[in-house]
Amino acid sequence: MLTKRIKRLSPYVPGEQPQDRSYIKLNTNENPYPPTPLIEPFLKSFDIERLRLYPDPLFGTLRKAISKRYNIDISQVFVGNGSDEVLAFAFYAFFDSVRGNLIFPEFSYSFYPVYCDFYGIEYRKIPLTENFTIDINDYLVEESSCGVVFPNPNAPTGILLPLEKVTALMEHYPADRVVIIDEAYVDFGGESAISLIERFKNLLIIRTFSKSMSLAALRLGFAMGDEGLINALFAVKDSFNSYPADLIAQRIGEIAINDTAYYQAITQKIINNREFLSKALKDLGWHVLPSKANFIFAGKKGLKGEAIYKGLKEEGILVRHFNTEGIQNFVRITIGTDEEIKTLIASIQRLF
Template identity: 35%
Template sequence: MKIPFRRTIARMEGYLPGEQPQERGFIKLNTNENPYPPSPAVRRAIRAEADASLRLYPDPESTRLRRQAALTYGFDLSRVIAGNGSDELLAMIARAFVGEGDTLCCPTPTYTLYDTLVRIQGGRIAGVPYPEDYSLPADLAKRRAKVTIVASPNSPSGTSVPTGALADLAARVPGMLVIDEAYADFAAESALSLAREKENVIVLRTFSKSFSLAGMRIGLGFAHPAILEGLNKVRDSYNLGRLAVVAGEAALKDIGWMEKNAAKIRKTRATLLSALPFLGFSPFPSQSNFVLAKRARGRSARPVYEELKRKKILVRYFDTPRLAGCLRITVGTDDEIGALLAALGEML
């Protein structure tokens, strides 16, 4: 059957998420979910909202969530936008700024959804390889792209870029600088202040990681009001449901709960980082809730990934030339990481 897709859509590959096993019993360390539950206040808010009002459309502006975000992070309400996860905010940015033949630049390897969203628009990705230490590539601004995206901390490396380097980059790029801070709550610093100080900077956050709300799909964007005015033109109507709005609001009001969970994850991360070199892996210095670890002597990590899967432990393997020797391991609970380390020890 001939289906009249746009040529761009017919030729492209779709984004491939991490594996979500249907069988029970796996230790799931492959998609960077938080191993700890969300705040009890979130569950109370959802139960209270799950009444007859669900027959009504939600607030199209997600005002309650945005107002609490403005209060929590110290922004004017006009500088905050809400999305159905930060992925939707990334899609808005692609719609608003990337047209046929336009360029989006980003360091690579990074979050592969950027490439997918640009291809949907008929645009072009200009990937600039990270150096071996995953420091910011020196010539990002030279690509003269309409949009430059830097994930900090970056996935899959877990490494972060100093705020000063991002501020310098914002001054040099000719277009927009998007700083994807999906994992910022696990890092030593955040570039959120640049969304106040720079007129060409958009900072994105998600509730999926540190707030333990991957299943609710809630994201935030911070930028100059004129930028958000344009993004709102391409935002889906009623893009957050009623339950997501109150869940996000409650999570922000009880931000201390998230901060305690993030501290536990950082502590377990330190244990994982210190143990991996004794098990044949060299980890990169993670500032996230996962660790990218490179197998010794340039060997492929696929056999280790497959053996762990047989043992019902899922980690992430990327079948690309630069990452074929690496595993990305989500930081789970102490018990989950203990089981992973024991399994790796059995393979020595």
């Protein structure tokens, strides 16, 4: 009964969400702090009569709020059901194998090859440098490619590609091929490339409400780029599902995008805890990659990443391990609250 297509799929595997006990969850890069308190009065006063009507398929008020927040035009903003859906629409709209392979980092967001397999897009993974950084020259020597996509900061490494390097990539990459920068973690110390979208019509920035805005359960993401790219995303969206973002999600997104002071405050807490944890692990002899995300990527010589993961899980602490050649001796650790990070450090000192 199944098609050949479904038999070829290798689905994305999300971070585990075990229910057998209470865990300190440092494995899925969720924000340890609640979203803006301004959401609560909206929910308490919401008129359920409004639920009988379809939501705005153009996301008008939310797109307007996003455009104001980032000082761009509303025509340069698209909204979807989480950044994963926005990415999926973008892969469909902009990448095919007629013009060559899609290229992205060897160690990167593991949903990228899943989208490629789903849509039948040929791809090539570009190795990182020995320091786990992206070398833009490796993306410019590719003889034939249909586009580029990478997270910035990268995941799972957390390493940022500086804006001047992003600019250099855009200056030398073919202008008729789209470059997608997945900025899911940029608020935690990176510099966004939003300022480049006026100059480069082939640049698409994708963001999420899940990380810095503490709204992972809401499933809301957005893209920013040239109006032509945005119109293409709307065409894909309206060929699949005209209403991917519901009424409540759109309104909560608008509230969140406007409360910059609250989110700047909790983001700074996460940055502080990241630096505290990084220093503590380095002092214990661990190798910690320089992160500008809400997580760190770390390992210790002589220890297998799987052993670190299993040992901490027995302690009631979840971290993420990738059983992938080249990074199998690292673990990715989401930055938690002060108390969670102190508990983690104490467990690491005791176990390893």
